[in-house]
Amino acid sequence: MFKDFKNLLFPKLCACCDQVLLKEEAFICTFCRHELPLYANFFDGHHDLHKILYGRVQLERAASLFYFEKKGPIQALIHDLKYRGNKELSFYLGSWLGEILFEAGWQRSIDVVIPVPLHRQRMRERGYNQVEGFGKAIAEKLSAKYTDTILKRRSNSKTQVFKSRMARSEVIGNNFYAEHLQEVSGQHILLVDDLVTTGATLEACYLALNEAEGIKLNIATMAITK
Template identity: 70%
Template structure:
C-alpha cells in the first residue's frame, strides 16, 4: 500500500529502482580514488592500525546526501539498503581482483542492547553481500562488543578512543589466526572504533586486516 522511498531524497522509487532513485544515484559523492594506497582511511588510522587495504563507497559530509542515506540505514529500518550497498561494493571489489583473497568478513558489532532497540545491525547486509561476492565467509559471532558506549558524535578523537578502548574482544580466537580479514562498517570519522576492533583482532592473531566502509568523512 505504501511506495518504497529513496533513501536519500524520500521520493517514491520507480519500478526498476532499488533503495536509491536514479537522480540521487548520479549525485552520490563516490569515493574518487577507490583503491588508492593513499586512501583517507589510511590517513585517519595512520600510526594506530596496521592496515593492508582500505575501500569506501562514498565521501561523507554533514547535511549532505550521504547523511540522509546513513540516517535511513541506521534509524529507519532500511535493511534492504544495507544489502544493496554491499552488492554494489562487492561487485567493484571483484572487478578489482579481490575475489578469493579474503577469508572472513566481520561486521563491527552492536551491543546487544542497541541491537534490540534497532532490530538489526546496519552493516549486516553490507557485509553478507560483500562476502558472497568475494567467496568469503561472513561471521558476526566472533567479534564482540563488551559495553554499549554512548553516542560518539560530539566527542573528539582522544575522547572517542578512550570510550571504545578495550570494548571489543574475539571469541574462539583460533578461528581467525593467520586469516585475511575484511572488517566492514558504515561510517568512519575519527577511526576510534576501528582501532579498538583492530586491537581485539590483533590479539586473535589476525595479521592481514582490510577495511571496507560505506562512507568515510572528508
C-alpha cells in the same frame, strides 16, 4: 496486482531524498544515485584510512563507497538505514561495493568478513546490525566466509559520529573483545563498518582481533568523512 496496490498505499521512498521511487528503481532514485559523492581514491592506493590509522593499525587495504558530509545525501542514507528500519539497504550497498572489490581482485586474498558489532541492547532496540547485510553481501561477492561470532562489544556507548577525536577515544579501552580467535588465525580479515570519522572504533576492533596469530586486516566502509 497486490504488489502494485501495496506500493500505491505504501510507496517506497528514496533513502537519500524521500522522493517516491519509480517501479524500476531500488532504494535510491536515479537522480540521487548519479549525484552521490562516490569515494574518489579507491584504486590509487592512497585511501584516507591509511592516513587516519597510521601508526595505530597495521592495515593492508581499505575501501569506502562514499564520502560523508553533514546534512548531505549520505547522512540521510545512513539515517534511513539505522533509524527507519530500511534493513535491505545494507545488502544493496554491500552488493555495490562488493562488485567494485571483486573487480579490484580482493576475492583472491580475503578469507573472512567480520562486521563491527552492536551491543546487545542496541541490537534489541534496532532489531538488526546495520552493517550485517553490507558484510554478508560483500562476503558473497568475494566468496569469503562471513561471521559475527568473533568480535563482540561490551559498551553500549551512544553514537560517536559527531564527536571529536578525543571524545571518541573512549571507545578504545575495553569496549571490544574477541572470541574463538583460533578460527581466524593466519587469515586475511575484512572488517566492515558503516561510517568512519576518526577511526577510533576501527582501532579498537583491530586491537581485539590482533590477539589472533598472523592475521592481516583490511577494512571496507559504506562511507568516510571528508
